[in-house]
Amino acid sequence: MAEILNVKGLSAGYGPLRVLHDLDLVINSGERVGIVGLNGHGKTTLFYAIAGLTGWQRGSIMLDGKQIGRTRSQGPGRYTHRIVRQGLAIMPQGDEIFNGLSVEEHLDSGAFTSESWRTRKERKERVLDIFEPLRKLMKTPVGRLSGGERRMVSIGRGLMTDAKLYLADEPSLGLAPKIGLSVMEALLSIELEDSAMLIAEQNVALLEQRVDRVIGMHAGKLKGEASAASRQSLAL
Amino acid sequence: MDISFILVNAVVVACIYGLVAVAISITWSSLGLINLGYGFVFSFAGFGAYLFDRMVSDSPILVASAGILTGAVGGLIICLLVFIPLHDKPNFTTRGMIATLAISLIGSQALLMHFGPRPKNLPELFGYWQVKLGDVVVTSDKIGVVVCSIVMLAVVVFWMRGSRRGLEIRAMMMNPHAASIVGIGVRSTGFYVMAMTGAMAGLAAVLLSQTYYIGPFSGITPLIKGVSIALLGGLGSVQGAVIAAVILGFTEALTSRFLGGQYVLMTQFLLIITILIIRPRGISGLLDKAREQ
Numbered sequence: 001m002a003e004i005l006n007v008k009g010l011s012a013g014y015g016p017l018r019v020l021h022d023l024d025l026v027i028n029s030g031e032r033v034g035i036v037g038l039n040g041h042g043k044t045t046l047f048y049a050i051a052g053l054t055g056w057q058r059g060s061i062m063l064d065g066k067q068i069g070r071t072r073s074q075g076p077g078r079y080t081h082r083i084v085r086q087g088l089a090i091m092p093q094g095d096e097i098f099n100g101l102s103v104e105e106h107l108d109s110g111a112f113t114s115e116s117w118r119t120r121k122e123r124k125e126r127v128l129d130i131f132e133p134l135r136k137l138m139k140t141p142v143g144r145l146s147g148g149e150r151r152m153v154s155i156g157r158g159l160m161t162d163a164k165l166y167l168a169d170e171p172s173l174g175l176a177p178k179i180g181l182s183v184m185e186a187l188l189s190i191e192l193e194d195s196a197m198l199i200a201e202q203n204v205a206l207l208e209q210r211v212d213r214v215i216g217m218h219a220g221k222l223k224g225e226a227s228a229a230s231r232q233s234l235a236l
Numbered sequence: 237m238d239i240s241f242i243l244v245n246a247v248v249v250a251c252i253y254g255l256v257a258v259a260i261s262i263t264w265s266s267l268g269l270i271n272l273g274y275g276f277v278f279s280f281a282g283f284g285a286y287l288f289d290r291m292v293s294d295s296p297i298l299v300a301s302a303g304i305l306t307g308a309v310g311g312l313i314i315c316l317l318v319f320i321p322l323h324d325k326p327n328f329t330t331r332g333m334i335a336t337l338a339i340s341l342i343g344s345q346a347l348l349m350h351f352g353p354r355p356k357n358l359p360e361l362f363g364y365w366q367v368k369l370g371d372v373v374v375t376s377d378k379i380g381v382v383v384c385s386i387v388m389l390a391v392v393v394f395w396m397r398g399s400r401r402g403l404e405i406r407a408m409m410m411n412p413h414a415a416s417i418v419g420i421g422v423r424s425t426g427f428y429v430m431a432m433t434g435a436m437a438g439l440a441a442v443l444l445s446q447t448y449y450i451g452p453f454s455g456i457t458p459l460i461k462g463v464s465i466a467l468l469g470g471l472g473s474v475q476g477a478v479i480a481a482v483i484l485g486f487t488e489a490l491t492s493r494f495l496g497g498q499y500v501l502m503t504q505f506l507l508i509i510t511i512l513i514i515r516p517r518g519i520s521g522l523l524d525k526a527r528e529q
Contacts (some may be wrong), residue, residue: 053416077416077422080417081416081421082421084416084417090418097411100406100410101407101410105403105406109420110418117400
């Protein structure tokens, strides 16, 4: 089992605001890890810090043995594309999508390495097998889709390339419970092989029994760690 | 005879200024940069074509490609001098506008220093022949201008729709933040955009030299016209820019025919003001919600 992600002493925030306080986190290959915590406790910021999208950050972040963390004071997003190219797939919270592009173009835009661009046809098929409802919407602009369909598009976009680490930020947020459940199910059915997946979620019930371990997040710190089977020990 | 002559002139003018306007529009919507440096790129490309014609070869296709290439190089210069150092600093829009305007002014003066104020001519790229369309005689240079700019525009639109770089540029037009999440680098995309739009300005310069001449300041008018067309069409919309170019081309041709050439800018700006009062975001800026930050 190789370490996919190794975070040490990570602090990050926006301007004068410090959101993450000296986080440590290790994720091994083949693992599916849930991060549970309330709104505003830093789940999204943790993902953004890994992707280099926070206002400032310091600490070490190793992705598949390579250092991607750095001490930065400004310019969020400047190195994000390089980090992403090293094998990070982000399925962002809410609608980080391109309204005017069709579903198909969207999926294409996720295949950014030249190897995945060449095989994008098969990859699209694979995504469509997971998200069957998108098949007949391929030519529709994403701006016209419903919330659930958009979420499928943004998750599907993340699956278009061979990532080492998948970051899914509240995949069920704002969706009707049934649709949220099906999106989550699709996410959990993806075969990880030697990659790993990190899922942020507010609803513990959705993750219970389904992920390898659950970590609680509170006030910018990771609190308590539990296998999904024993929810009682969560220090929430 | 009169009316059809005006129509032909309007279309020719619309094609040249439309190229510059589409370039400005694409740069703004994808990079967030209002590039006033095209005045310099325009003259730069004109002189590039001129030097190539004098020193290397006078084959029309090669001269035109030399102009397009120098235009692309000019775009890259602006990218290196303005976009790369400034793009993640605060107030990028204002700073970028001022910096590109400075480049436009400094660059034109540098060209003036080096080449002197005497206007230069390019050879007739399209030969000497004419076509009778109904009762109006259209000369070869006008047909050449129209065909070339339509081909260039079609190539650009096709490239933006079909290729991977085009997909990246369009993605960045719609949501720069999400674009970085899917691994699209702002800087590398900036290079593609600036080279492509620079090439468009370069072609426009070569085409305009067929009716006018090449001088250090010959880029200023196309720049002003291009910016006003881009604004009128709704910044960021290619089809809006095309529609606005046609409208302004017709106003220009009609005004110079019925009121006299000195009133052209007046009627144009009156028209722009009226349209912007009615539609503040430009002709087709309504559906375009890109860059609303």
